[in-house]
Amino acid sequence: MKKNNKNSLNIFPKSGSEPAKVYKRICSELAMDGNVHLDLGSFSTTIMNSYADKLILEQIGKNFIDYGEYGQTKKIHDRIITILSRLLNVPNFKSIQGTSTLGSSEAIHLALLAHKWNWRKRQQSLNLSIAKPNIVYSSNAHVCWDKFALYFDVEPRKITVSSLHSYPLEEILENIDENTICVGAIAGNTYTGDIDPIEELNSKISEINIKNNWDVGIHVDAAISGFVLPFLKSPKPQWDFRLSLVRSINLSGHKFGLVYPGIGWLIFRDAFFLPKDLIFSSHYLVKPIETFTLNYSKGASMILAQYFSILEHGISGYKKIIKDCSKTAQTIREKLRQSDCFEVIDQGILPIVVFKLKSNVSIDLYEFQLHLKAKNWMLPVYEIPGNFEPEKLMRIVIKENFNPIMASLLCDDLIGVCQNLNNHRL
Ligand SMILES: Cc1ncc(COP(=O)(O)O)c(C=O)c1O
Numbered sequence: 001m002k003k004n005n006k007n008s009l010n011i012f013p014k015s016g017s018e019p020a021k022v023y024k025r026i027c028s029e030l031a032m033d034g035n036v037h038l039d040l041g042s043f044s045t046t047i048m049n050s051y052a053d054k055l056i057l058e059q060i061g062k063n064f065i066d067y068g069e070y071g072q073t074k075k076i077h078d079r080i081i082t083i084l085s086r087l088l089n090v091p092n093f094k095s096i097q098g099t100s101t102l103g104s105s106e107a108i109h110l111a112l113l114a115h116k117w118n119w120r121k122r123q124q125s126l127n128l129s130i131a132k133p134n135i136v137y138s139s140n141a142h143v144c145w146d147k148f149a150l151y152f153d154v155e156p157r158k159i160t161v162s163s164l165h166s167y168p169l170e171e172i173l174e175n176i177d178e179n180t181i182c183v184g185a186i187a188g189n190t191y192t193g194d195i196d197p198i199e200e201l202n203s204k205i206s207e208i209n210i211k212n213n214w215d216v217g218i219h220v221d222a223a224i225s226g227f228v229l230p231f232l233k234s235p236k237p238q239w240d241f242r243l244s245l246v247r248s249i250n251l252s253g254h255k256f257g258l259v260y261p262g263i264g265w266l267i268f269r270d271a272f273f274l275p276k277d278l279i280f281s282s283h284y285l286v287k288p289i290e291t292f293t294l295n296y297s298k299g300a301s302m303i304l305a306q307y308f309s310i311l312e313h314g315i316s317g318y319k320k321i322i323k324d325c326s327k328t329a330q331t332i333r334e335k336l337r338q339s340d341c342f343e344v345i346d347q348g349i350l351p352i353v354v355f356k357l358k359s360n361v362s363i364d365l366y367e368f369q370l371h372l373k374a375k376n377w378m379l380p381v382y383e384i385p386g387n388f389e390p391e392k393l394m395r396i397v398i399k400e401n402f403n404p405i406m407a408s409l410l411c412d413d414l415i416g417v418c419q420n421l422n423n424h425r426l
Helices: 019-030 050-058 071-087 104-125 143-151 169-174 198-212 301-338 365-374 404-425
Strands: 097-101 134-138 155-159 180-186 217-222 246-252 264-268 280-282 289-291 342-344 352-357 381-383 392-397
Touching: 050 301, 071 097, 071 264, 071 301, 097 104, 097 301, 104 143, 104 180, 104 217, 104 246, 104 264, 134 143, 134 169, 143 155, 169 198, 180 198, 198 217, 301 342, 301 352, 301 404, 352 365, 365 381, 365 392, 365 404
Parallel strands: 134 155, 134 180, 180 217, 217 246
Antiparallel strands: 097 264, 246 264, 280 289, 342 352, 352 392, 381 392
């Protein structure tokens, strides 16, 4: 923070400037950034219909929290909660509960707080001792799970995965005890897109609960797949509220929900699972406002943009987009497999291609990444945290606007750059 404190750019200007000049100046600086549409590792939506843009811009000054002034926006918000609850198959349509958030991280933190409260209330009601609570999840969970444990003082029982696609089911089960607030399951992990065996987890935890008179539930992190799995044609594993112990699910509107960054959703199985004492009622504005969020103020635009996407596409539209993205992903996988350079890692469920360099290729993935960057493609390089030989992987997220022509250009560059670099090494 202190490094550049003498640089004039870091000083609040004494006087202002013409808006047009300010705009130009900021834009010229931002031209140094990468092109968002070529940021292929990111799950975030980068383009919406121009009418969505118009709606967002027109509503941009609206603070969502002011329900008194913007009651209709709140009604639309609640309508989205109902729509998503139905999409995720809540058992009781008359007892719906959920909230919009800034993204899946906030949704996960809020969900896990509710689980923590419910665990404590149960311990108290049964006159059981209140020890430090814990949460059990696998090491390929997103970092926001670790953040929750640290910020909200819960012991993270993070079970290390032992290979790229393994799920440590037995160890997860062994680590559950009377102080477990819930088990975290991931429907589409950040690294490989794998979906945890949630159905099996559900039945095994049910047995453990019955045997011990515990009440451990499951939170499903569907940040990536929440807007994909319901629209997939192929048979898919059970993962949503149809499973009896799934008590909360988060999904990212700004990923395959087809909305720009800044929107996530938390849906509860039943209103019963959100403890009343976590809902704050404040009366600063026109009328009392009930909130269950980490932040107070937030823009209403992305909530309205989510409603736009839902109405614009409908179920058939989401199905078509996911089908097209999955088809493009499959074409990329096939081209990469045919080359001598790459090994495809993902299991082909979500529209995400994860791959690594074959062992016969004598280049480093970071170097490969730099050469791709020179061609404007941005692809992440990462390793999966686990107790196995670290492997560097790359990911391509196929989004709505990444058409087959772009995919073909990308494959030509991936293969061309790899072969060129490799030939120079030999
Ligand atoms: C599986 C998973 N969970 C949670 C998150 C956090 O989501 P957000 O960026 O919406 O906070 C991500 C982000 O990519 C993710 O991949």
